Amino acid sequence: MLKRILNFLIFSNIYVAIPVSFLVFQSTQINNVPFNFALLLFVYSSTLLVYNYHRTQGLNNILKSDLSLRILWAIDNIRLLKTLVVLSFIVSLASAIFIAGKMVYLIPIGLLTLGYVVPFIKVGKRFFRLRDIPGIKATLIAISVSYVTCVIPLIGQSEPGQIGLQFIERVFFILAITIPFDIRDLKFDGHSNLKTLPIILGVKKSKIVAVVLVWFSIGLSCLIDVQYSNELVVLYAKIASAFITSAIILKSNENSSEYYYSFLVEGTMIIQTLLIVAALTL
Secondary structure, eight states: OHHHHHHHHHHTSTTTHHHHHHHHHHHHHHTTOOOOHHHHHHHHHHHHHHHHHHHHHHGGGOOGGGOOHHHHHHHHTHHHHHHHHHHHHHHHHHHHGGGHHHHHHHHHHHHHHHHHHSOOEEETTEEEOGGGSTTOHHHHHHHHHHIIIIIHHHTTTSOHHHHHHHHHHHHHHHHHHHHHHHHHTHHHHHHTTOOOHHHHHOHHHHHHHHHHHHHHHHHHHHHHHHHHTOOHHHHHHHHHHHHHHHHHHHHOOTTSOHHIIIIIITHHHHHHHHHHHHHHHO
């Protein structure tokens, strides 16, 4: 029973959208920005929408050799996924009404997200998505998530330079924890002719790159703290989360379970946020 519940939360992407929402809350807490529930709801529902839309569309191109537990669950619950797509779309529209002033800033990332899941680049007789460009899949995800969780909550609330640095810092962190998912999908991406970092560099080198990116984000955190006199406890919390994140990344491999990736790798966003909130509270 517990396993069925966990599978439902993970494979329906209901859980997946939670860590992303935590990053929105983290950004507001670090910068003393008023909490905006409508924005949080919009980010959660739109993340759920994108993930499930991408999943329902991608099922048509799955090979029998790539029928993982996640894919088999999606096939068996395709109606549920399509229902979640419709519901999350409705909630996204409803919550967008309350953050209308920010919507214009979401247009670029909306187009980027659309290009990620919808084939629009024509080469010969075939159409390709942005994610089909060699080596760009993880970068697109990192930019999209960082923009929505860092730039959007802080627009009009913090200095542009500070927002820019925090955005780049967030990109490094998200890119680092996205690489393990490319390791997980190594077999599937190989069959799809998708050139991800693990396919290009190999698993070991990709994990090293991911860890280096984690600590690049810490280096940027130091710069931000010096430049804008932020509270040092935030930096200490991020350093603690960097050690935890690095260990989780190094432990990951293509045979790690779905629970490892969902609750640990994606959970690093929750861990970092909780450590920062705890540090600011104490």
